[in-house]
Amino acid sequence: MVTPRAPSWALITGASSGLGRALARRCARDGWNLVLVARRQEALQELARQLEAVQVLTVPLDLRRNDAIDHLQERLAAAQIPLSRVGMLINNAGVGDHGPFTDLPADRLEAMLQVNVAAVTRLVYRFAREMTPGSTICTVASVAAFTPGPLMAVYYATKAYVLSLGEALHRELHPRGIRVVTVCPGPFRSEFHAAAGIREARGLPSEDRVARRVLAAIRRGRPVVPVGFGARVWAWVGPRLPRSWAVRIIHALQRRR
Ligand SMILES: NC(=O)c1ccc[n+]([C@@H]2O[C@H](COP(=O)([O-])OP(=O)(O)OC[C@H]3O[C@@H](n4cnc5c(N)ncnc54)[C@H](OP(=O)(O)O)[C@@H]3O)[C@@H](O)[C@H]2O)c1
Numbered sequence: 001m002v003t004p005r006a007p008s009w010a011l012i013t014g015a016s017s018g019l020g021r022a023l024a025r026r027c028a029r030d031g032w033n034l035v036l037v038a039r040r041q042e043a044l045q046e047l048a049r050q051l052e053a054v055q056v057l058t059v060p061l062d063l064r065r066n067d068a069i070d071h072l073q074e075r076l077a078a079a080q081i082p083l084s085r086v087g088m089l090i091n092n093a094g095v096g097d098h099g100p101f102t103d104l105p106a107d108r109l110e111a112m113l114q115v116n117v118a119a120v121t122r123l124v125y126r127f128a129r130e131m132t133p134g135s136t137i138c139t140v141a142s143v144a145a146f147t148p149g150p151l152m153a154v155y156y157a158t159k160a161y162v163l164s165l166g167e168a169l170h171r172e173l174h175p176r177g178i179r180v181v182t183v184c185p186g187p188f189r190s191e192f193h194a195a196a197g198i199r200e201a202r203g204l205p206s207e208d209r210v211a212r213r214v215l216a217a218i219r220r221g222r223p224v225v226p227v228g229f230g231a232r233v234w235a236w237v238g239p240r241l242p243r244s245w246a247v248r249i250i251h252a253l254q255r256r257r
Contacts, residue, residue: 004087004088008033008085009087010027010090011035013037016039017191019185020090033055036058041058045058064119068119072123083129084130087134088138089124089127089136090139094140095116098196113154117162120139120165124165128173128178137173137180141183142185145159146239148250150254183217186229187201187204188210213227
C-alpha cells in the first residue's frame with residue numbers, strides 16, 4: 001500500500017484504460033484523491049463514478065498538444081489543487097506502433113514523440129519544481145527501454161529516453177526528498193497491442209497484476225524496476241549482450257508479431 005501523506009492527490013495520465021485505470025483503482029483504495037487524465041472523458045467519468053470514497057477530478061486532455069500541460073495546470077488551478085498538493089505523479093499514458101520505420105504513419109510518429117517523450121518531460125518539469133519532500137514521480141517505461149527495437153524503433157527509443165531521464169532525476173531530486181521511479185513492465189493485457197497494430201500474445205498478466213507490482217515498486221523507491229519475470233531477465237541480459245546481438249534478437253521477435 002502506498003499511502004498518501006499531506007499532499008494527498010495522485011495524478012495519473014492514461015487513466016481511461018489498461019494500466020492507468022488499474023492504478024487509479026488501487027490508489028483510490030489506498031486513500032489517494034485522484035486527478036485522472038486521458039482523452040476519453042466518458043471513460044474517465046465512468047471510472048470516477050466507481051471510485052466513490054475519494055475526490056476525483058477528471059481532465060479530458062490530448063497529450064499530443066504542445067499546450068497540454070498548460071491546460072492541465074489551469075484545470076488544477078480552477079479546482080484549487082496547487083501542484084504542491086500532488087504527492088504522486090504517475091506518467092502512464094503511452095502509445096506504440098509496430099512496423100517498418102519508413103511505413104510509420106506521420107501522425108503515429110508524432111503521437112509517440114508527444115505523448116511518450118514531450119508530455120512526460122514537461123509534466124515532470126512542471127511538477128518536480130513544486131513537489132514537497134516525500135512526493136513521488138513514477139514513469140511507466142517498458143522492457144523496451146533496455147535495447148533498440150527494430151520494427152518498433154521509435155517506441156523503443158522513446159522508452160529508452162524516459163528511462164534515462166528517470167534515472168538521472170532519481171539522483172538529482174533525491175536530496176529534495178522526491179522519489180523518482182521508472183517502471184519497466186514486460187507485455188501485459190491492455191488496449192495497447194491493438195492500438196499499436198500487434199497481436200496480443202496469450203497468457204499475458206492482467207493490468208491489475210502489473211498495477212500491484214508498480215505500486216510495490218514505488219513503495220520500495222528503487223530508481224529502475226523491471227516488472228515481471230521476463231522483464232527482469234531482459235533488463236539484466238539485454239544491456240550485457242553485444243549491442244548487435246540484442247538488436248538482432250529483438251528484430252527476430254518483432255518480425256513474428
Ligand atoms: N501493455 C503492454 O504490454 C505494455 C508493456 C510495457 C509498457 N507499457 C506501457 O504502459 C503504459 C500504459 O499502457 P497500457 O498497456 O495500459 O495501454 P492502453 O490500455 O492503450 O492505455 C493507454 C492510455 O494512454 C492514454 N493516451 C493515449 N494517447 C493519449 C493522448 N494523446 N492523450 C492523452 N492520453 C492518451 C489512453 O487514453 P485515451 O485513449 O482515452 O486518450 C489510455 O488511457 C504505456 O506507457 C505503455 O507504453 C505497456
